[in-house]
Amino acid sequence: xxxxxxxxxxxxxxxxxxxxxxxxxxxxxxxxxxxxxxxxxxxxxxxxxxxxxxxxxxxxxxxxxxxxxxxxxxxxxxxxxxxxxxxxxxxxxxxxxxxxxxxxxxxxxxxxxxxxxxxxxxxxxxxxxxxxxxxxxxxxxxxxxxxxxxxxxxxxxxxxxxxxxxxxxxxxxxxxxxxxxxxxxxxxxxxxxxxxxxxxxxxxxxxxxxxxxxxxxxxxxxxxxxxxxxxxxxxxxxxxxxxxxxxxxxxxxxxxxxxxxxxxxxxxxxxxxxxxxxxxxxxxxxxxxxxxxxxxxxxxxxxxxxxxxxxxxxxxxxxxxxxxxxxxxxxxxxxxxxxxxxxxxxxxxxxxxxxxxxxxxxxxxxxxxxxxxxxxxxxxxxxxxxxxxxxxxxxxxxxxxxxxxxxxxxxxxxxxxxxxxxxxxxxxxxxxxxxxxxxxxxxxxxxxxxxxxxxxxxx
Numbered sequence: 472x473x474x475x476x477x478x479x480x481x482x483x484x485x486x487x488x489x490x491x492x493x494x495x496x497x498x499x500x501x502x503x504x505x506x507x508x509x510x511x512x513x514x515x516x517x518x519x520x521x522x523x524x525x526x527x528x529x530x531x532x533x534x535x536x537x538x539x540x541x542x543x544x545x546x547x548x549x550x551x552x553x554x555x556x557x558x559x560x561x562x563x564x565x566x567x568x569x570x571x572x573x574x575x576x577x578x579x580x581x582x583x584x585x586x587x588x589x590x591x592x593x594x595x596x597x598x599x600x601x602x603x604x605x606x607x608x609x610x611x612x613x614x615x616x617x618x619x620x621x622x623x624x625x626x627x628x629x630x631x632x633x634x635x636x637x638x639x640x641x642x643x644x645x646x647x648x649x650x651x652x653x654x655x656x657x658x659x660x661x662x663x664x665x666x667x668x669x670x671x672x673x674x675x676x677x678x679x680x681x682x683x684x685x686x687x688x689x690x691x692x693x694x695x696x697x698x699x700x701x702x703x704x705x706x707x708x709x710x711x712x713x714x715x716x717x718x719x720x721x722x723x724x725x726x727x728x729x730x731x732x733x734x735x736x737x738x739x740x741x742x743x744x745x746x747x748x749x750x751x752x753x754x755x756x757x758x759x760x761x762x763x764x765x766x767x768x769x770x771x772x773x774x775x776x777x778x779x780x781x782x783x784x785x786x787x788x789x790x791x792x793x794x795x796x797x798x799x800x801x802x803x804x805x806x807x808x809x810x811x812x813x814x815x816x817x818x819x820x821x822x823x824x825x826x827x828x829x830x831x832x833x834x835x836x837x838x839x840x841x842x843x844x845x846x847x848x849x850x851x852x853x854x855x856x857x858x859x860x861x862x863x864x865x866x867x868x869x870x871x872x873x874x875x876x877x878x879x880x881x882x883x884x885x886x887x888x889x890x891x892x893x894x895x896x897x898x899x900x901x902x903x904x905x906x907x908x909x910x911x912x913x914x915x916x917x918x919x920x921x922x923x924x925x926x927x928x929x930x
Contacts, residue, residue: 619677795819845873
């Protein structure tokens with residue numbers, strides 16, 4: 472489920488930080504007596520969008536609200552280095568950098584991250600003072616379950632919400648599940664009297680969907696008060712992908728199983744895939760040529776092994792690999808490679824250990840069939856078998872399959888001789904889809920290099 476930005480965090484991410492960044496540029500132009508030309512205006516527009524996106528993708532604001540100062544400073548500096556690198560690249564390619572004062576730009580590069588850090592610390596101090604003065608909203612929760620516990624945990628970890636939980640109401644005094652739900656305030660019949668005697672600003676209703684008549688009764692009971700009422704639908708009960716609230720026209724809808732790459736995220740994912748795949752193919756083309764010759768000369772058969780696999784939305788695709796076996800199985804029954812498998816050729820053994828046999832799949836990325844990072848594609852025969860055994864298996868096909876993935880860098884690569892191994896792989900695939908970001912992809916690519924060097928579970 473996608474995380475909703477707190478109002479203060481949204482203020483930093485979309486307004487204050489970009490404003491400080493281009494504001495510092497304006498200030499330095501004025502201090503150094505430079506003329507503010509149209510080129511500076513174009514630069515400000517570029518800065519606003521680039522910095523908003525880059526800082527939105529890092530864990531900067533998460534570390535900020537959790538009070539992790541060193542991690543916050545580190546993410547601020549890292550994000551700023553990326554922003555500067557992008558601007559230098561664009562300036563060099565377009566020759567746009569020639570229109571600016573070097574003195575202004577260099578000063579701006581060094582001063583801006585300090586201004587960002589100081590402004591955040593000042594605002595955080597102001598927020599802490601207001602919270603200590605009691606500027607918070609009182610809330611109660613109706614219903615004890617997994618979703619209400621998750622909400623309380625989120626409230627306790629995010630003081631910027633300015634919400635203080637007073638306790639909970641539930642028809643069972645002793646809840647069936649463990650957790651810190653706060654003070655027990657009574658049964659649901661006691662809510663009205665408690666609200667009348669105490670100034671409560673927010674009521675969170677976390678009752679099962681089957682309790683609709685009771686929920687309606689509570690809502691109507693407080694419809695003539697100024698108390699805000701929030702209903703917490705337990706979308707996690709469906710255990711599906713990317714549960715989130717959206718709108719079609721003016722009608723609210725809840726999506727259960729949407730692709731994580733909606734809107735601009737999809738454009739970012741596709742662009743990064745094409746860029747990275749093209750770069751790899753250009754740099755490693757001599758290596759791939761040598762591998763192709765070695766495969767051809769070492770054993771009879773084609774250089775490229777083509778196999779039917781499932782791609783985006785479960786559509787069949789053809790995936791390329793350097794042939795590493797004496798067989799090219801592509802039918803209804805496929806036997807996974809095992810340790811010391813006699814079907815693996817000598818050169819194939821080396822290719823599989825080093826994952827060099829996967830290099831032709833970067834061509835699949837340029838074809839639009841695969842992604843650099845994503846759930847690994849399984850043979851069609853394996854898909855048909857496991858989709859009947861593992862709940863939610865096909866949800867991994869809500870994105871393009873990847874050359875590497877979160878499951879693979881966590882040790883779930885290679886043979887899945889027992890069902891539990893495949894279940895773990897699917898758990899990691901779904902975790903990736905629910906938590907995708909460009910930074911997550913970059914981290915997986917970095918981890919992939921380390922895993923390949925260790926050569927574990929590859930045979």
